[in-house]
Amino acid sequence: MNLLGPLPYLVAGWLLLVGVYGLVTSRNLIHAVGCLAVAQSSTYVLLLTVGFRRGGTAPVYSDTSPRSVVVDPVVQALALTDVVVGATVTALLLALVIQLHNRHSTIDPDRLNALRG
């Protein structure tokens, strides 16, 4: 099925887990938002792996014959949308962190403890 067997799937799972681990142990909100992006990159790997075909080329027919083997263009569109979504969310969260730093001079999640119980 794949060039590398199950390796890409394992990589996707590993990225998700390592992102969550980073979120759990994070002491810095910029680092935490980065970890979220790492966790998200697992979805890129998984999507692209799902659409991979052995010997396939890019799904652009302008310079190849229409009968040539190409990888699945749908997952590439999905991955692209996913990147857009991820960029939006990351930018928004980083903007919140900047506000936090500017106005309250902290980016340590453990110093935000007004909401408990």
Added chain:
Amino acid sequence: MTAAQLLPLAVAVPLLGAVTLALAGRLLPRLGCDILATAWASADVVLLAGLWHCSSRGTQVNWVGAWKPTGGEGVGIVLVGDRIGIGLALLITVLILAALLYAWRFFEEPPAGHRGTFPALILLFEAGMCGFALTGDLFNAFVFFELMGAVAYALTGYHVEDPRPLQGALTFGVINSLAAYCSLMGIALLYARTGELGMAQIGRHLAGHSADALIVVAFVLVLTGLLVKGAMAPFHFWLPDAHAVAPTPVCMLLSGVMVELGVYGAARVYWTLFSGPGGIPAHAMRDVLTSTGVVTALLGAVMCWQQRHIKRMLAFSTISHVGLFLVGISLLSPQGVTGTALYVAGHAGVKAALFALTGVLLDQHGSVDEHSLYGRARELRRSAGIMFVLGALALAGLPPFGTGLGKALTEHAAGEFLGWLPAVFVLTSAITGATVLRTAARVFTGAGGRPDATAGAQTRGDHEEPEVRDPGRPVPAPMLVVPALLLAGSLVLGLLPGPVTALTRAGQLFTSRAAYLAAVGLAPTNQPAMPVVTPVAPPVVWTGEGIALGLLSTILAAALAATALWGPALQGAAAHRLRGLAAAVTQRLVAPLRSLHSGRLGDNAVWLATGVAVLLVAFSTLVQP
């Protein structure tokens, strides 16, 4: 032009409105922006009301750009408006209109050049939510899910002057997005198995395989995102933090309808994708989700009772009610869906009204702390006070409010599945109603003893950043008219037979997978194109049992509130012993539970991972390939 062709407008009109307002905000004065936003939101309500009317003729389906599947396969995107989906979108537009009207005089003058920001964000939020309610495509559901999520994070952290909204918004954003990425992984796995993204198409392709580990993992991952949005234990930790700090009009939307969309999504995904052969067996779905719902309902009620920060209290009450909604849909019966739909609509009106009234308190007294507000809002008791009490009673399920009818119908369906489930409904709605009743009595009349202002609570509600810096002004009219209209709407839902009749049929359509497949043009070849919906028995409106249980939970709520108010002052050995017992229970059981709600981002992520693991184990055990 048919109704189906108008379906994309439900998403496009608010999107266009958001752009228009963002641009017009640079030119128009504040009044102009408010009028434009209200007019736009009203147009959306009219549009959805029209679609709701047309949906009585059947499910409206629109393949956007006429990219219909050929031979059952295709990459087109479909919008499907059945009565439940369109009804939910109608509820969304009504609440958006209410929130925008409420916000007319709510905020202080926004900075010049950015007057349209807030209404533009609200309309963008509307587009995301309506899209999520109407989409028939799993990947689009993810995109709309993230759209409404991203707007909601921004709206939650709207008051950047205070660290608490920023903390709430960051936790909300990180946890919800992480969960959404889990959902996306599930969607990718389903695409890998079926090569389809449309909900109906995936469901049809799954029938060719047995339910193996891949399907279970994909189902759990997709469900994770929806249950996190629906704030199910142990995924609920973000909700009270976000709802306690968001601006009041945003709280109305978050609690009133956004959280409920998670439950709707779970039901939709189950029925269209996984209810057929090769999916998840009904007993697994029913067992796992009913237990989750019951645990969430009880946990939300206990935590609600403990709060003194009124918005946080209402947030926990939402958690408790959403738990009940999950129980309702996980019964997997048309009656359960009908009851839950009505319950959601009634609850949306009541909860939005309660948040709106809390906003009045914040506006007038700069506090949402039950203890420090003790007796301070006496001058509002004839207006806001009465509505607060009515809201509390409606929350407890007093007939003939819509919440009462929804609760009665759901309870009845639940009782047919498990005899003790109605007790959970009565108990949890009584506790949440009692908490709000207790607050109303303390704040508006100064009933009971003066609570110890320093005791207990970890999240207080005084020293709130006031949303308007003009404390002496009279309460603006929209801030009292909007909650009154919302409460009246909830009452009408319970009184008129129309909505129940419509939702009874809608519930049958929602739980019929064949009807959904036929509507999108993918009817199984060996079955008739139009599924025969079994003749509907005349809808049950109010039954003696429903009224009795509704009254029971209302009386229980009143009794609990009275105990909380006057119990501490009671004399006598028995009262003394009972107080000791209550203190011991609080110390041993409730205090550890409260300390779990640490508000730490890391702890939230741990709970998310734990929840996914538990769901995986539960479903893997219950689904035998």
